[in-house]
Amino acid sequence: MKKHFIRLFAIFVILIFSVPVYAGAPLDSVKKCVNEVIGIVGNPKLKGEAAKEIKKEKLRVLYKEMFDEIEFSKRTLARNWNKFTPDQRKEFVNLFEQVLEKAYGDKVLSYTNEKVEFYKESKLSEDQFEVQSKIITSSKEVPVFYRVINSNGKWKVYDVVVENVSLVQNYRTQFNDILAKDNPAKLLEILRKKVSTH
Amino acid sequence: MKNILASVIGVMFFVIAACPCNADPSNDALSSSQPPTTFKLVLSAKENPEKTTNPLDEDYHEDENLDEYANNEIKEERVDIADPLESVNRVTHQFNDKLYFWAVKPVAQGYKEVVPESARISVKNFFSNLGFPARFLSCLLQADLSGAATEARRFTINTVWGIGGLLDPSSGKELNLQEQNTDLGQTLGVWGIGQGFYIVWPVFGPSTPRDTVSIAGNYFLDPVAYLNPWSARMGVNVLDKVNAASLRIGDYEALKDAAVDPYVAFRDAYVQYRYKRVKARQAKWSSSPGPAETSVPANPESSKRGQ
């Protein structure tokens, strides 16, 4: 009797651990990260201009944790990624992060208690999910979807879709246009210039 | 006794090997040699030497193994539009850009300083309410009867109990009658008419031949167009546009700053947005006549509609 019970218990344990538990994990993961961002931005102890740099540094760390930078950057180049050398690829990923920071950094920092609601998660493939959220401001509701991919067991964001416009697709079109006429080195130069002029 | 030990070891084996939750969360993907894992046994994945490369060294592959129903979601990202008038469009885009920064934005900012946000939101509600005929007709033409009914109810409630449309009680949680975000251009899209090519109109901004019908049609369905002294019409339209701009200061600049090539960025954003809107409306067309107030992600049936 005891043997039987233990065998059942073992099977039960095996089943629990070998079946990947999807329910809610991507949504929870993104929600946790976004809440951390809100926590950093809204931190009452870090007010004022001087604290801005500290906040930015913390956000950079969080960005690396939340986003799969390589997937993100790779997808904005699509097939053109294959034309880049490994060194160029590395520089591209770095530059792209800086472009995003310069563009959206201040916007994120100016968050003032708008309500963020996570309401849905849908499966795109075995490894990919789309987590749907919306930001509720006083005058409108902005739908923001995060597309996440399973990377080493963690759910990382590889695309952000704001009001039906995918960030990856948007940059992909721009980079495609540029790379249709020029080589990768030129694109890197354009990005360097953009990052330095702000 | 031996059997128990065997089962326990077996359990531990599976726990360690198969549970992805136990895998090392590697923070620095750039320098580690952790390959992206799937939910197969990690053992077999690690045996494959090609997989232990730096993600930087991996080439780009199209997304494989997407589930059937998600195919449309990913595929539609590669929406493109023909742009034969690119050189002309770029010039108009520059013109609109200057118009925004030199004329619209300063006025909108001044207006924003003077007028409190709740008043500006009321004005926005008022003009939204006047957009009822265009939205109502669009819903009917898309055979979206529940949407049309919702629009009618919204108009009645907002006009009678919302102080002539200044307030918007219909959108609240209690009544939950949401504005149907649709127009004549989307109607044509739902009927199967393609986007066409990209045009940038001065003042009106990005558009396509199909969506230009929207702009023209809205003019005839807009109650303001029937105001008599043309100066009154002009004045009201200006108020509408300045008010709307004042609520969105920062959006245009954000996209422009984030872009590497602003013209292409706006073109792509516009195209994606319109494409997704039409897709959402098509999903409504082909789904059963039930009140689906919020936009529904693409149904398997909608892929048959095409476009």
Add this chain to the structure above:
Amino acid sequence: MKRHCLIKYLAIIVLTFLFCFTSPPAATAVGLFGAPQTVSRDDGGLNTAIGYRYYEDVYNDAADIRFRQNEVYSQVAYGAKNTWEAYARIGVADLKIEDVFKDNETFFATLGAKGFYTLNDQFGIGAFVQGTYYLSDFNDTVSRNKKIAIDHLWDVNCGIGFQMTLACGTRLYAGPYVYYSEAEMSLSSRKATLGYKAGDFSLENKSLAGGFAGLDIPLTKGFRLNVEGQYADSFSAGAAISYSY
């Protein structure tokens, strides 16, 4: 769920209406007084309403004259803490006098305020004050150069109401009120049927006081139906649908 409340009180509503239309003309005051307690939510909110009222009035200077009016109005109100409410209305009304005078829609504006004191879960007592002013005049050409004009019609009412809360959040209320109303009448020539010679007259309401009673029933999703009757010399009655934000 709320529908059964409506049906339950339907009998009362029907009877109220029947009473009103079978009685001789009377009281002034534009629109319903409404329940003594505000329909706005506790922490302070807006409520809007549209209402209709039919009323009859007896004015008097040299002789009694009966006024009849149909009013439609739109109301905006703000109230809080189940204690007070301030409201403003704008509407249109017509005017008929006996069989002699008839004029169409004229605008009026009304301002009012009410206060409420809760006695216990079920009962409460409140007071209100309300004033109306007609924004333009009523004119009628009776026959070939015989003109009647009613100018500067205005009134003020104040009263006390007792309120009882019934099942489903329905409120039953009743109370007395006093009012004063005034109008200037100009007759271009003698009007025998009215009992007046040519000239200008200052009309005042005949009765000073009256009573009112009504029901305020919750409908679905923030809407409420208010039905009320008023009586001074005779009945007037009306209904309004309000929405609480």
